[in-house]
Amino acid sequence: MNNVFYLLLRRLRVPFITMIVVYSISILGFVLIPGQDDAGNVWRMDFFHAVYFVSFMGTTIGFGEIPFAFTDAQRMWTLLMIYATVVAWLYGIGSMLALLQEPVFGRLLRRRSFTGEVAGFAEPFYLICGYGVTGRLIVHKLANRDIRAVVIDISQDRIDDLEMDTLPIRVPGLCADAALPDVLDDAGLQHPHCIGVLALTDDDNSNLAVSIASKLLMPNRMVISRTEAEVTTANLLSFGTNQVVDPFEAYAGYLSMAIHTPYKHLVYDWLVNPYHRPLSSVYQQKQGRWIICGFGRFGRALYKAFKADNVFITVIDSKEQNVNQTEQQIWGIGTEARTLEEANISDAVGIVAGTDNDADNLSIIMTARGIKPKLVTVVRQNLDANRLVFRHSGADFVMEPGRIIANQIMAQIKTPLLPAFIEALKEYDDVWAHTLLNRMSSVVGEDELESWAFVLGEEETPAIKMALEEGTIIKMKVFLKDPRDHSQMLPGFPLMLRRDDDIKILPGELTELQMGDEILFCGLSKAFTQVEWTVNNYNVLQYILTGKDANNTLLSRWFNADQ
Amino acid sequence: MNREKVIFAFFIVLALTLNFGFFLGEIDKEIHHNVFELFAALVVSMICTVLKFGDRTHLGALMLATSLVADLQLVIAAILWGFAEQISGGMTGSMMSSVVSLSGGALLANIISVILLVVETIVVRR
Numbered sequence: 032m033n034n035v036f037y038l039l040l041r042r043l044r045v046p047f048i049t050m051i052v053v054y055s056i057s058i059l060g061f062v063l064i065p066g067q068d069d070a071g072n073v074w075r076m077d078f079f080h081a082v083y084f085v086s087f088m089g090t091t092i093g094f095g096e097i098p099f100a101f102t103d104a105q106r107m108w109t110l111l112m113i114y115a116t117v118v119a120w121l122y123g124i125g126s127m128l129a130l131l132q133e134p135v136f137g138r139l140l141r142r143r144s145f146t147g148e149v150a151g152f153a154e155p156f157y158l159i160c161g162y163g164v165t166g167r168l169i170v171h172k173l174a175n176r177d178i179r180a181v182v183i184d185i186s187q188d189r190i191d192d193l194e195m196d197t198l199p200i201r202v203p204g205l206c207a208d209a210a211l212p213d214v215l216d217d218a219g220l221q222h223p224h225c226i227g228v229l230a231l232t233d234d235d236n237s238n239l240a241v242s243i244a245s246k247l248l249m250p251n252r253m254v255i256s257r258t259e260a261e262v263t264t265a266n267l268l269s270f271g272t273n274q275v276v277d278p279f280e281a282y283a284g285y286l287s288m289a290i291h292t293p294y295k296h297l298v299y300d301w302l303v304n305p306y307h308r309p310l311s312s313v314y315q316q317k318q319g320r321w322i323i324c325g326f327g328r329f330g331r332a333l334y335k336a337f338k339a340d341n342v343f344i345t346v347i348d349s350k351e352q353n354v355n356q357t358e359q360q361i362w363g364i365g366t367e368a369r370t371l372e373e374a375n376i377s378d379a380v381g382i383v384a385g386t387d388n389d390a391d392n393l394s395i396i397m398t399a400r401g402i403k404p405k406l407v408t409v410v411r412q413n414l415d416a417n418r419l420v421f422r423h424s425g426a427d428f429v430m431e432p433g434r435i436i437a438n439q440i441m442a443q444i445k446t447p448l449l450p451a452f453i454e455a456l457k458e459y460d461d462v463w464a465h466t467l468l469n470r471m472s473s474v475v476g477e478d479e480l481e482s483w484a485f486v487l488g489e490e491e492t493p494a495i496k497m498a499l500e501e502g503t504i505i506k507m508k509v510f511l512k513d514p515r516d517h518s519q520m521l522p523g524f525p526l527m528l529r530r531d532d533d534i535k536i537l538p539g540e541l542t543e544l545q546m547g548d549e550i551l552f553c554g555l556s557k558a559f560t561q562v563e564w565t566v567n568n569y570n571v572l573q574y575i576l577t578g579k580d581a582n583n584t585l586l587s588r589w590f591n592a593d594q
Numbered sequence: 595m596n597r598e599k600v601i602f603a604f605f606i607v608l609a610l611t612l613n614f615g616f617f618l619g620e621i622d623k624e625i626h627h628n629v630f631e632l633f634a635a636l637v638v639s640m641i642c643t644v645l646k647f648g649d650r651t652h653l654g655a656l657m658l659a660t661s662l663v664a665d666l667q668l669v670i671a672a673i674l675w676g677f678a679e680q681i682s683g684g685m686t687g688s689m690m691s692s693v694v695s696l697s698g699g700a701l702l703a704n705i706i707s708v709i710l711l712v713v714e715t716i717v718v719r720r
Contacts, residue, residue, distance in 0.1 A: 041648025048644050055637040062630075078633060079676035 046123035053119040057112040089116030149219040160209035161232035162189040164433025174198040183209040210240035227253035235263045278432030279329040283336035294464040324365035325386035366394040381407035446484035448551040481556040492566035508540040514564040523554020609638040610704040622687035636668040660707045667700035
C-alpha cells in the first residue's frame with residue numbers, strides 16, 4: 032500500500048546523500064580556513080557561523096560575508112562551494128521532479144487512489160472488467176439506476192472514455208489487466224459490498240481468469256461472463272458461473288425467434304430491450320429460404336439455430352477454410368449481384384449479411400435490396416464507430432453483439448426472475464404471446480416497458496410482512512393500486528409468481544400471497560415508484576386495504592374511538 | 595557480497611565509532627570532546643539514515659528508526675553546543691555535560707543499530 036512512499040524515498044537516497052556530503056564538506060572548509068576580524072587578528076569561523084553561512088549560500092537566498100569580511104582563502108572556498116551546493120540542490124530538485132513525472136509513479140498514485148476509493152464504498156456495487164461496447168452500456172444503465180460500479184480495462188483510452196462520459200454517479204476506473212488477481216482484489220473483489228462480477232473483456236482467457244478468481248475467492252458472488260468459444264462456455268459453466276453470454280449464439284437465437292415466432296420475439300424484445308420496436312413492426316411471412324453471407328463464428332451459430340427451426344439456408348462464403356461445410360454453399364463474398372443471383376435470391380425471404388467487415392455487410396444488403404426490395408435484411412455491425420451508417424442503412428435488424436449482451440446481462444441484474452420468465456415463455460405459442468403483447472401494449476402504449484420484482488419479506492416489503500403476520504389476507508391487487516387514490520390502478524400487471532420453485536405465469540389479481548413469494552411485474556416505471564410506498568409503509572398499505580387513512584398515533588386512535 | 599550492505603555496514607559502524615570517540619572522556623571537560631568529531635558523527639549518522647530510506651523489510655524499518663533517534667540526539671547536541679558558544683556567552687561545564695550526555699543517547703541508538711545489523715547478517719542464510 033505504501034508503494035508510492037517507498038519509491039519516493041528509494042529514489043531520493045542518492046540526491047539526499049549528495050546534499051549531506053556537499054554541505055558537510057563545505058561547512059568543514061569554512062571552519063578550517065582562517066579568517067581575519069575587523070582589527071586584523073586571525074579569526075576562525077566556528078560551526079555555528081559556518082552552518083549559518085553555508086545555509087544561505089547554498090540556497091542563494093542572499094549574500095554577505097559574516098561576521099567579518101572574508102580573507103581571500105575564504106573567498107576562494109566560497110567560490111568553489113557556491114557551485115557545489117547549487118549543483119547539489121539542482122540535482123535533488125531535478126530527481127524529485129523527474130520522479131513525479133515518471134509514468135510508473137503516476138500509475139502507482141492512480142492505483143492507490145482507485146484502491147482507496149473502492150475500499151471506501153459503503154453501498155452495493157458491481158465490478159465490471161472491460162469497458163468496450165457492452166461494458167459501457169451496462170455501466171451507463173447501472174448508473175442511471177443509481178447502482179454503483181467499478182471498471183477495470185486494459186486500455187488507458189477506454190478508461191479516459193469512462194472519465195469523459197457524463198455519468199450521473201461517479202464510477203472509478205483503473206487501467207490494468209483484469210486477469211491478474213491482485214488487480215481484481217484492488218478493484219473490490221473481496222469487498223463485502225461487491226454484489227457481482229461481470230467479465231466482459233473481448234479476450235476469452237481473461238474472462239475465464241476473472242470468473243475463476245471470483246468463484247474461488249467468493250463462491251456465492253454472482254459472476255456473469257461473456258464468451259465467444261464453446262469450449263470456454265463449457266469451462267465457465269463447470270465451476271458455477273451464474274450466466275455465460277455468447278454474443279453470436281445469443282443473436283442467432285434472437286433472430287431465429289424473430290422469424291419463427293414473431294410475437295414471442297416481440298415480448299422478449301420489450302422485456303429486455305428498453306428501445307424495443309413498436310407492436311406494428313412484427314414481420315410476417317419470414318418462413319422460407321434464407322441466405323447467410325459469411326460463415327464465421329456468427330454464421331455458424333446462425334446456421335445451427337436456423338437448422339434447429341427447420342429453415343432452409345443457402346450459405347455464401349469465400350474463405351477457403353469455410354468451403355463445403357454445408358450442403359448448399361455458394362463461393363463468393365455476396366457483394367456482387369452475380370453471386371447473389373447464383374444463390375437464387377429471387378425466391379429467398381431474407382438475407383443475413385454476417386461477415387466481419389462492415390463495408391462488405393452494408394454493400395451486401397444494398398445489392399440484395401437492389402435485386403429484391405421486399406427482402407428481410409439483417410446486417411451485422413462489427414465496429415461501434417459505424418453506428419451512424421448502420422442506423423440509416425434501412426436494414427430490418429442491425430446486429431450489435433455488444434448491445435445484445437448488455438441487454439441480457441441487465442435482465443439478469445434487474446431481477447433473476449426475468450430470465451426465468453423468458454425461459455418459461457418457450458412453453459407457450461405465438462397466439463398466447465400476441466395476447467400478452469396486446470395487454471402490455473394497452474398498459475404502456477409505446478413507452479418503455481419496465482419490469483421489477485419483489486420478494487415478500489422483511490427486506491423488500493416490510494409493510495406487507497407486518498400485515499401478513501397480523502393475519503391479514505393480502506391479494507395480488509394490493510400491488511396494483513395507486514397509493515394516492517386506491518380506486519385508481521397503476522399502469523402495470525404481474526407477469527409471474529414463483530413460490531417454492533412453482534412458477535405461475537400471469538397470476539390473477541386475487542391470488543393470495545404468502546411470505547417468501549417472488550413476484551415479477553411489468554409496466555411503466557412510474558408505477559414502480561408508487562408501489563414502493565405500498566410495500567414499505569404500513570399506513571399506506573392499510574389505506575390500500577381498507578380505503579381509510581390509518582393513523583396509529585395515540586391521539587388519532589382516541590379520536591377514532593369516539594366516533 | 596552485497597555492495598549495498600557493505601556500504602551501509604561501513605557507515606553505521608563509522609557512526610558508532612565516531613560517536614564513541616566523541617563521548618569518551620570526562621563528561622564536563624571541554625578539552626576531552628572534539629567538536630569536529632561531533633560534526634563527523636552527525637554527518638555520518640545522517641548518511642546512514644538516508645541509506646535506510648526505502649528499505650521495506652522489518653529490520654530495515656527498525657534500523658531507520660534507531661538511526662533517526664541518533665540523528666535527533668546529535669542534532670540537539672549540536673544546537674546546544676552552538677547555543678552555549680554563541681548565545682549564552684561561552685561553554686560551561688553543565689552545558690558540556692548536556693551535550694555529551696545527548697551524544698551518549700545517540701551512542702546507545704547507534705549500538706542498537708549495529709546489533710540489528712549483526713542480527714540481520716546472522717539471519718541471512720547465504
